[in-house]
Amino acid sequence: MEIVRPQRKPPSGDAVPTLPLYRSAPPLEVRLEDFELYAMDRLRVLKGISDGLSRGKKPEEMEKLVTDLWKTHMRHPHAPDAANKDIISHFVLRLVYCRTEELRKWFLSNETALFRYRFLAQTPEAQRKLMAEFDLPYKAVSSTEFEGIKDKLSQVARLLGHSLPASDALFYKVPFEEVSELVAGRRVFIQKGYAYVAMNQVVSLVVTQFRSLQSKALILTNRKWTSTIREEEKDRLTPIVEALCTSYLGPDYSQPKEFSEVSIKDINQIAKSSFPLCMRHLFEKLREDHHLKHGGRMQLGLFLKGVGLKLEDALAFWKAEFSQKVGAERFDKEYAYSIRHNYGREGKRTDYTPYSCQKIISSTPGVGDHHGCPYRHFSEENLRAALCRMGVNSGAMEDVMEKVRNRHYQLACTITFEAIHGSSYDAGINHPNQYFTDSQKILKSKLHFGDVPSLKLM
Amino acid sequence: MSDDGREEADNQRDQMSIDAAEEVNPNHLKLYYGRLFPYADMFKWLSYGNDGKHPGCDASFFGRREFSFTLDNDVYLRFQSFNTLPDLENSIKDKSPSKIDIGPVYSVDPSKRHAYAQSGVNVFTPVERELVFDIDITDYDDVRYCCSGADVCLDCWPLMTVAIKVIDAALREDFGFNHILWVFSGRRGVHCWVCDGKARRLTNEQRAAIADYFRVYKGNENSGKKVSLAGPVLHPFLVRSYADFLKDFFETKLLSSQNLFLTEERYEKILEMIPDNSVTSELRGKWQQNTRRSSAPKEDINLVRWAQLKSTLQSGKQKGQGLRRCVEEIVFCFAYPRLDMEVSKHMNHLLKAPFCVHPKTGGYLDVLSVLEMNASAMKEDQFSHITRCYHVILSGRVCVPIDPDNCDEFDPTRVPMLSQLLGELNIEGRTADDGNVWDGTSLGKSIRFFRSSFLQPLLKSCKEEIESSYSSKLQQSKSSISW
Numbered sequence: 001m002e003i004v005r006p007q008r009k010p011p012s013g014d015a016v017p018t019l020p021l022y023r024s025a026p027p028l029e030v031r032l033e034d035f036e037l038y039a040m041d042r043l044r045v046l047k048g049i050s051d052g053l054s055r056g057k058k059p060e061e062m063e064k065l066v067t068d069l070w071k072t073h074m075r076h077p078h079a080p081d082a083a084n085k086d087i088i089s090h091f092v093l094r095l096v097y098c099r100t101e102e103l104r105k106w107f108l109s110n111e112t113a114l115f116r117y118r119f120l121a122q123t124p125e126a127q128r129k130l131m132a133e134f135d136l137p138y139k140a141v142s143s144t145e146f147e148g149i150k151d152k153l154s155q156v157a158r159l160l161g162h163s164l165p166a167s168d169a170l171f172y173k174v175p176f177e178e179v180s181e182l183v184a185g186r187r188v189f190i191q192k193g194y195a196y197v198a199m200n201q202v203v204s205l206v207v208t209q210f211r212s213l214q215s216k217a218l219i220l221t222n223r224k225w226t227s228t229i230r231e232e233e234k235d236r237l238t239p240i241v242e243a244l245c246t247s248y249l250g251p252d253y254s255q256p257k258e259f260s261e262v263s264i265k266d267i268n269q270i271a272k273s274s275f276p277l278c279m280r281h282l283f284e285k286l287r288e289d290h291h292l293k294h295g296g297r298m299q300l301g302l303f304l305k306g307v308g309l310k311l312e313d314a315l316a317f318w319k320a321e322f323s324q325k326v327g328a329e330r331f332d333k334e335y336a337y338s339i340r341h342n343y344g345r346e347g348k349r350t351d352y353t354p355y356s357c358q359k360i361i362s363s364t365p366g367v368g369d370h371h372g373c374p375y376r377h378f379s380e381e382n383l384r385a386a387l388c389r390m391g392v393n394s395g396a397m398e399d400v401m402e403k404v405r406n407r408h409y410q411l412a413c414t415i416t417f418e419a420i421h422g423s424s425y426d427a428g429i430n431h432p433n434q435y436f437t438d439s440q441k442i443l444k445s446k447l448h449f450g451d452v453p454s455l456k457l458m
Numbered sequence: 459m460s461d462d463g464r465e466e467a468d469n470q471r472d473q474m475s476i477d478a479a480e481e482v483n484p485n486h487l488k489l490y491y492g493r494l495f496p497y498a499d500m501f502k503w504l505s506y507g508n509d510g511k512h513p514g515c516d517a518s519f520f521g522r523r524e525f526s527f528t529l530d531n532d533v534y535l536r537f538q539s540f541n542t543l544p545d546l547e548n549s550i551k552d553k554s555p556s557k558i559d560i561g562p563v564y565s566v567d568p569s570k571r572h573a574y575a576q577s578g579v580n581v582f583t584p585v586e587r588e589l590v591f592d593i594d595i596t597d598y599d600d601v602r603y604c605c606s607g608a609d610v611c612l613d614c615w616p617l618m619t620v621a622i623k624v625i626d627a628a629l630r631e632d633f634g635f636n637h638i639l640w641v642f643s644g645r646r647g648v649h650c651w652v653c654d655g656k657a658r659r660l661t662n663e664q665r666a667a668i669a670d671y672f673r674v675y676k677g678n679e680n681s682g683k684k685v686s687l688a689g690p691v692l693h694p695f696l697v698r699s700y701a702d703f704l705k706d707f708f709e710t711k712l713l714s715s716q717n718l719f720l721t722e723e724r725y726e727k728i729l730e731m732i733p734d735n736s737v738t739s740e741l742r743g744k745w746q747q748n749t750r751r752s753s754a755p756k757e758d759i760n761l762v763r764w765a766q767l768k769s770t771l772q773s774g775k776q777k778g779q780g781l782r783r784c785v786e787e788i789v790f791c792f793a794y795p796r797l798d799m800e801v802s803k804h805m806n807h808l809l810k811a812p813f814c815v816h817p818k819t820g821g822y823l824d825v826l827s828v829l830e831m832n833a834s835a836m837k838e839d840q841f842s843h844i845t846r847c848y849h850v851i852l853s854g855r856v857c858v859p860i861d862p863d864n865c866d867e868f869d870p871t872r873v874p875m876l877s878q879l880l881g882e883l884n885i886e887g888r889t890a891d892d893g894n895v896w897d898g899t900s901l902g903k904s905i906r907f908f909r910s911s912f913l914q915p916l917l918k919s920c921k922e923e924i925e926s927s928y929s930s931k932l933q934q935s936k937s938s939i940s941w
Contacts, residue, residue, distance in 0.1 A: 152694045159689045176633060177656075177664045184670035186693040193634025193656070 042089035066117035274439035290325035306354035375409040507920030514928025524561030559808035562587035594647035621795035644816030719763035858904035874900040
């Protein structure tokens with residue numbers, strides 16, 4: 001794939017199949033803007049899939065979700081361009097997500113899920129074509145063999161609620177190792193080491209192949225990335241690639257929402273009622289120690305900016321704490337600068353955005369640090385104690401711990417949110433500032449029933 | 459066992475106190491390793507043909523296998539490896555481990571793993587491992603009334619026998635495996651080693667899939683029904699298990715041997731599995747009356763009540779598949795094999811070697827070290843489970859192979875014991891350089907079976923595999939040269 005600046009449309013290719021297998025990078029020219037935009041769009045799809053899977057959506061629900069996500073983000077008025085967008089965005093993200101084991105795993109599992117549901121949405125004719133593309137070494141079961149095991153095959157078909165196989169039904173005879181998921185669920189008849197896979201189950205087969213293809217490709221891409229691409233492209237693609245996997249795809253909360261404002265006098269109250277655990281913990285530690293290390297100052301400071309704490313108030317707030325430990329003079333000299341910096345008043349004057357969950361979860365707090373995601377970085381014991389202080393009841397506590405054990409940290413936080421606010425929350429927590437804003441909304445709507453601390457929304 | 463032989467042995471060995479069923483004497487263990495343990499057979503087995511002279515052999519194969527030793531002072535030695543048969547033999551004789559575990563074959567010699575780790579690339583990883591299964595009678599405590607925990611008797615051992623039959627049939631007929639070794643685990647249960655090349659190279663995911671294929675138990679202590687067979691029909695594997703093994707075993711053996719319907723408490727447990735109050739109250743009514751007036755003495759009350767339950771559930775007036783399925787669910791719940799899933803799912807899970815002698819002394823720490831070494835693959839509930847059944851570990855019985863085709867004849871109470879073997883050895887009066895010293899002992903039958911039914915066919919197909927893969931490699935390199 002070549003990346004070029006000229007705004008020339010790539011020629012439309014007729015040979016593009018309905019579903020690409022992304023075997024090799026296409027000889028397409030891509031505008032640099034598209035390079036990034038397409039990748040962002042695909043990333044939105046993958047993120048949606050990842051959220052859907054971690055919320056435990058059923059296969060039918062996932063099928064619909066994937067179709068919707070694809071329509072929303074990957075549509076293109078011109079059909080060949082849509083196909084190109086699909087391919088280009090895949091290869092860009094492959095570059096982005098090849099770089100660590102964790103990134104590869106995430107990409108692999110969501111791309112595979114994407115492929116699975118796109119495959120299912122194809123016509124049988126197109127599915128057969130794709131099967132042929134994979135060049136699977138499997139033979140269809142001959143009619144004599146079929147007659148011999150027809151009873152067993154119908155048994156399995158009935159078990160699955162499928163219609164009984166007709167005499168000309170197509171079955172593939174496959175080593176059982178290659179359809180693990182069908183074996184595990186006893187959803188296939190197995191004899192002498194071979195699984196008899198019905199046409200409507202070949203998706204398992206194809207997905208296994210797709211996955212192993214992608215897995216190998218990611219390793220190769222990683223090698224190429226570290227050996228040549230990163231250096232060659234250090235001025236052009238590398239910054240884009242490195243930014244893409246950390247970029248958060250929702251609203252970035254760099255500007256306080258809905259003109260909300262918070263003043264220092266309210267901050268204790270709202271911290272108690274509406275801060276997510278990660279921020280609450282930093283806030284309490286700051287009050288306790290009158291100090292936070294750099295990671296903590298960044299995570300909490302930018303969050304407070306997003307919450308609506310103005311620069312002057314932020315300076316006063318941090319000074320009030322830090323001066324108790326280091327003295328007012330040292331605070332002005334050493335710490336005030338970075339607070340102004342966060343607000344874009346110093347240095348390169350970037351208005352920094354508050355950290356997203358993804359960024360916080362992937363941080364690596366060291367000794368003496370209090371930043372990071374408590375669901376990920378706390379020991380079970382500490383997390384339980386912290387949740388208890390927040391007022392999470394024991395039923396919800398177990399749900400939270402269950403999610404934590406399965407490494408669904410954002411879901412754990414969502415459950416905490418639901419437990420504390422006593423209302424369901426379908427959106428799912430993706431950002432600490434989203435937690436805060438929606439918490440305030442709920443509390444405000446409850447104001448009629450009692451005096452609940454809240455922001456004044458103007 | 460021969461009492462005379464034992465007495466004689468006792469006298470000859472300077473009045474050492476031997477209570478065979480209780481303790482394993484370290485000196486006895488030394489003698490066992492010195493004269494009886496079948497090193498050559500173990501080496502041949504775990505070499506899988508790679509100890510031959512064929513150019514296709516992988517000479518490093520055996521040396522990359524992990525062994526772990528539990529020593530008498532509760533020291534646990536992991537990642538032992540041996541390049542040759544004499545290395546293996548000398549080390550075992552020297553250390554006289556109270557337990558030997560076999561791990562996977564790694565990508566590199568496990569004893570040198572640190573050296574490889576320093577290279578920065580993670581190359582130390584398991585590459586081959588037999589597909590293994592572990593079934594323990596202690597997992598059946600809620601369905602057996604004759605014994606619990608530590609004990610096993612001829613009434614409950616058949617649960618193991620039927621487990622062997624069900625799993626063995628599926629491994630051969632469904633999965634197409636041929637080289638399967640069943641071993642008395644010495645822990646009141648059985649181990650299974652599937653040794654086909656294809657089985658040894660399964661990934662963890664594929665192992666988990668097979669384990670899940672075998673799983674019918676869902677739910678837990680609190681959820682009442684533990685077996686749930688959903689769907690309009692059963693999977694062919696479950697149909698075979700039921701029709702060929704479980705139904706007959708349940709009805710002709712287990713019902714009466716465990717007296718499953720004898721008391722109210724017992725039949726209530728079964729009635730709990732029926733989700734229809736009209737059925738259960740009808741049956742309960744019959745049985746409560748039945749208890750008061752003493753029934754005909756010749757009739758087995760368990761059989762009678764089971765027949766009543768079946769006819770009520772299967773009678774025409776009971777609508778719905780769910781209720782008719784209940785009969786099968788009850789049978790599965792009582793008789794279907796209960797596998798320790800974690801053991802089968804991971805390549806790097808250690809399993810006790812065949813022909814070990816199960817120790818009693820040091821048992822507790824032994825268990826702890828097993829927990830430690832498998833910590834990654836073990837959940838907390840298993841920890842408590844194992845500590846709970848720690849007292850199962852007893853006696854100096856040898857972990858001998860079990861013939862799956864004749865497993866009905868296997869009697870755990872007659873498995874050779876260490877002291878007995880040593881007694882027999884003394885009667886034989888042979889010296890160590892007689893060759894097959896074990897031939898005249900009770901161990902002879904087991905080793906002969908191991909060789910003829912397992913090792914020989916295995917090595918034959920290993921040889922074929924090595925030859926065919928070598929010739930296809932040759933073919934490949936030839937064609938690449940011509941290109």
